[in-house]
Amino acid sequence: MNDIEFDLVIRGQRVLTTAGIVPREVGIIDGRIVALEPFGNNLSGREVIELVDDETLIPGLVDSHVHVNEPGRTEWEGFASATKAAAAGGVTTIIDMPLNSIPPTTNVDALKLKRASAETQSFVDVGFWGGAIPGNTGDLRALHDEGVFGFKCFLLHSGVDEFPHLEVDELEKDLAEIASFDGLMIVHAEDSRAIDRAPNPEGDIYESFLHSRPRGAENVAIAEVIERARWTGARAHILHLSSSDALPMIASAKRDGVKLTVETCPHYLTLLAEEIPNGATAFKCCPPIREASNRELLWKGLEDGTIDCIVSDHSPSTIDLKDLKNGDFGVAWGGVASLQLGLPIIWTEARRRGIPLERVVEWMGSKPAELARLQRKGTLAPGYDADLAIFAADDAFVVDADKLYHKNHITPYQGKTLSGVVRRTFVRGTEVDFSEPHGQLIRRGTA
Structure with missing residues (x-):
């Protein structure tokens, strides 16, 4: 391939490929990786980027759980701000x-x-989930045919009235429907009855809020999802797992051949209930951030494959909805804004645990791509889209919410020192310049 001139060549000593981090040269034409050759082959390109010693070229990450909120609640978040943050x-x-x-x-x-x-x-590529709510079973196939990646449902109040939750029998009906066309149901699994019986979360005491969303509510709901998926043969995915109690039954269901996958989020893997100050509603999310012992078991679940992937659940709101003035966990919007920070958050904690960067990128790149059946995303290899990031794993920074791209500058990571800096990002071989959006809309089966 030495006689080919590529649109872009990136080369360096540290390129994260399917063979691990190795010296390589990456040749890109028309937004695709078409060559991956040993370092020193001197591929020719109209543009050539040489990595410096502290940089690793990684595949662009895939975040399959982002709330953009536009149209309708664009003051919470919009496509321009969210995709810049991404x-x-x-x-x-x-x-x-x-x-x-x-x-x-x-x-x-x-x-x-x-x-x-x-x-x-959109500054990055964007796909869409459909929603499963009471009464729209007849819309699911049409949404699937229009290219949504699957369907989200809640098993308790979603937080917004226009997206009502399913009862478990309705869930089973929809699972049977989507099984007929090999669709995917992604589930916010907390049991509404268990939450109704739990203590009231009013006030600024974090522990009171934690008691209002008990692990048992997750465990009961996840058990229902597992059995209904087993009975229908449908593919089901557990969103934002926070209760480590559920790991044994998830592992058992997977061994039984239930078509089940599971995600967790940076906040459950790095933050601790014991350290959340009273009134600190930036930390409020549902299900909640739990205790240190729970966190350790979530990491074990990731390492042994019971948990499949890590995604942000970026769920921002306006500052006033977080009720910072009163710090009332019963009133504040529940959601953590961390889309821009996920990789350094997880890398900071993973390296402390001796977990290599390759595993982190697998959990945040290739595994979410696999979940959504994205054929050309999340991996640095020939044939894949040239979605890439230059990552300085040993560099560090202090989180300043005012310098983040998401629309409302609040984050529970404010003031934290994190390892790992993303220096440059490329979508389909074009560097993101944060002024001209080049992202594309993607559909199931075509990306």
């Missing part, structure tokens, strides 16, 4: 959740509105 964090593909926007993505017309909002202002 790119700054080395995330080159996001899949947008169907709720918090108005209308929610529960039929094809709503999906078209979402796409129209995203089309001209």
Whole structure:
């Protein structure tokens, strides 16, 4: 291939490939990786980037759990701000959740509105989940045919009235429907009855909020998802696992051949209930950040493969909805904004545990891509999209919320020192410059 001139060549001593971190030269044409050759082959390119000694070229990450909220609640977050945040964090593909926007993505017309909002202002590639709510079983196949990556449902109040939750029998009905076309159901698994019986979360005491969302509520709901998936043969995915209690039954279901996958999030893997100050509503999310002992078991679940992937669950709101003035956990919006920070958050904790960068990128890149059945994302190899990030793993920075790209500058990571800096990001071989959006909208089966 030495006689070919590539659009872009990136070469260096540290390139994260399917063979690990090795010296390589990457040749890119028309937004695809077409050559991956030993370092020193001197591939020719119209543009050539030489990595410096502290830089690793990694595949762009895939975040399959992002709430963009546009249209309808664009003051919470929008496609321009969210996708800039993604790119700054080395995330080159996001899949947008169907709720918090108005209308929610529960039929094809709503999906078209979402796409129209995203089309001209996305700095990374964007796909969409559909929503499963009471009464829209008949819309699921049409949404699937229009290219959504699957369907999200809640088993308790979603937090917004326009996206009502399913009872478990309704869940089973929808699972049977999507099994007929090999769709995927992704589930916010907390049991509404268990939450109703739990203590009230009012006030500024974090422990009171924690008691209001007990692990048992997750465990009961996850058990229901497992059995309904078993009975219907449908693919099911557990969103944002926070209860480590559920790991044994998840592992058992997987051994039994239930088509089950599971994600967790940076906040459950790095933050601790014991360290959250009273009134610190930036930390409020549902299910909640739990105790140190729980966190350790989540890491074990990742390492042994019971948990499949790590995604952000970037769920921002306006500052006033976080009720910072009163710090009332019963009133504040529940959601953590961390889309830009996920890689350094996880890398900081992983390296402390002796976990290599390759595993982190697998959990945050190739595994979410596999979940969504993205054929050309999350891996640095010939044939894949040239979605790449230059990552300085040993560099460090202090989180300053005002310098983050997401729209409302609040984050529970404010003031934390994190390892790992994303220096440059490329989407389909074009560097993200944060002024001209080049991201594309993607559909199931075509990306």
